[in-house]
Amino acid sequence: ILNVEQSPQSLHVQEGDSTNFTCSFPSSNFYALHWYRWETAKSPEALFVMTLNGDEKKKGRISATLNTKEGYSYLYIKGSQPEDSATYLCAFMTTDSWGKLQFGAGTQVVVTP
């Protein structure tokens, strides 16, 4: 993998269901992995910054894991609510491009009541 890839591109979830999606990134020269939530008509909001292999972060019903050796991160939403509807973006930073965040195209999540 040369760049960050997110899958799926979009998903529809029933309210109350749990879901997860993937961010894949180059594993070499890893420095940090960021997750952002971008709701319609708002600006992107930082969820997590992850730096260590095996990192697990949690914020309410949203959690994330990180595997730097194989180059992927999972974002989980437990008990989805309509307010979780947003595009979720991941972005990675390498040691040789410190400060430069490379974003994926995002996973669009739609939660229906």
Place this chain on the structure above:
Amino acid sequence: DAGVTQSPTHLIKTRGQQVTLRCSPKSGHDTVSWYQQALGQGPQFIFQYYEEEERQRGNFPDRFSGHQFPNYSSELNVNALLLGDSALYLCASSQTGDQPQHFGDGTRLSIL
């Protein structure tokens, strides 16, 4: 505590013109990054400014230039506008280059 503010909100220009976009960072932040977001894509990193210097640059031509002022606010300048420059331009600030970024609402630039 004001967050990141960008101006203007919307802008319409014609090919060949020049444009300046402005950004004021969140209070306490000294690092400003600029991104271009085209439809269906994630934000693309243009450059990052710290201590009034360009610290990192993405794969954008020299037509894209920037500036950071002593009060940490920043400008993005684009010369010789092309139709392909039509996009949402996002400014983000952070306490250091690797900390969570706080984004503004963006400037929507349309090139006719």
